[in-house]
Amino acid sequence: MNDDRADAPATRLVWDLPVRVTHWSLVACVAGSWATHYAGAGWFAWHQRCGQAVLVLASFRILWGFVGTRHARFASFLRGPHQVLDFLRRRGPEEGPGHNPLGALSVVAMLALLLLQAVSGLFANDEIALSGPLYGWISQATSNRVTSLHHANADWLLVLLVLHVATVLWYALARRKPLVKAMITGRKPASAVPPGEELAGSRLMLAAAIAAALTGLLALAIRAAPQAVISLY
Numbered sequence: 437m438n439d440d441r442a443d444a445p446a447t448r449l450v451w452d453l454p455v456r457v458t459h460w461s462l463v464a465c466v467a468g469s470w471a472t473h474y475a476g477a478g479w480f481a482w483h484q485r486c487g488q489a490v491l492v493l494a495s496f497r498i499l500w501g502f503v504g505t506r507h508a509r510f511a512s513f514l515r516g517p518h519q520v521l522d523f524l525r526r527r528g529p530e531e532g533p534g535h536n537p538l539g540a541l542s543v544v545a546m547l548a549l550l551l552l553q554a555v556s557g558l559f560a561n562d563e564i565a566l567s568g569p570l571y572g573w574i575s576q577a578t579s580n581r582v583t584s585l586h587h588a589n590a591d592w593l594l595v596l597l598v599l600h601v602a603t604v605l606w607y608a609l610a611r612r613k614p615l616v617k618a619m620i621t622g623r624k625p626a627s628a629v630p631p632g633e634e635l636a637g638s639r640l641m642l643a644a645a646i647a648a649a650l651t652g653l654l655a656l657a658i659r660a661a662p663q664a665v666i667s668l669y
Contacts, residue, residue, distance in 0.1 A: 438619050444495065446625070446626035448624065449622050449635035450622060450629055450634070451507065451618065451635075451641065452635055452643075453638040453640065453643075454496075454500060454508070454639070455497070455504070455588045456620065459471045460499070465489040465493065466550070471482060487557040487558075488654060496643075496647050504639065504642075506635060507533055508635065514540050520537040533630070546596055550586075556582050556583075559578075559579055561576070561579050569658040570658065603617060
């Protein structure tokens with residue numbers, strides 16, 4: 437009897453569980469934020485919940501980029517301009533354990549825009565009756581400027597997300613590299629991951645502590661914010 441596993445390509449763990457959960461949770465929450473925004477005022481509470489979840493998730497991923505597992509850390513995949521240019525000219529390595537140099541820049545840009553979108557939403561208003569939970573901390577004029585930023589940033593974020601999806605599809609269809617599967621299983625082909633660079637664990641206790649602390653801080657900030665009423669004049 438043949439063992440089918442013997443013919444399966446060897447893989448090694450690269451993306452820890454917190455990175456994968458954060459990634460797919462962001463996908464769901466960003467989609468939810470857009471859907472509830474266009475669904476009308478009756479969905480505003482859910483729009484806020486999705487935005488606050490994005491804030492916690494993006495903040496977590498940024499912190500995890502400094503204290504997380506090896507390939508989650510920015511220091512492991514961020515590269516300088518020369519290496520990015522070499523990659524674009526196909527003089528750099530085709531594949532490595534973590535993100536390629538260009539993908540690393542897109543990760544940082546996306547996290548920055550997600551963080552800006554979520555934070556600005558806390559202070560934004562619709563100039564009618566709805567506002568973010570921290571609206572009371574600032575003047576209406578300042579909130580109006582933040583709201584304009586919130587709307588403009590949403591367009592830039594959409595452009596970046598479309599480019600991200602297009603790149604993933606190109607890698608899957610043209611390059612035959614299953615990036616989506618890697619972000620689900622956390623594993624990449626052994627040929628791309630030297631034995632010494634495979635992850636041994638996901639540091640789940642640390643991840644849970646960071647996530648709980650961020651959630652608690654956001655809840656305290658919202659609870660401490662003064663009540664405010666939008667002025668129509």
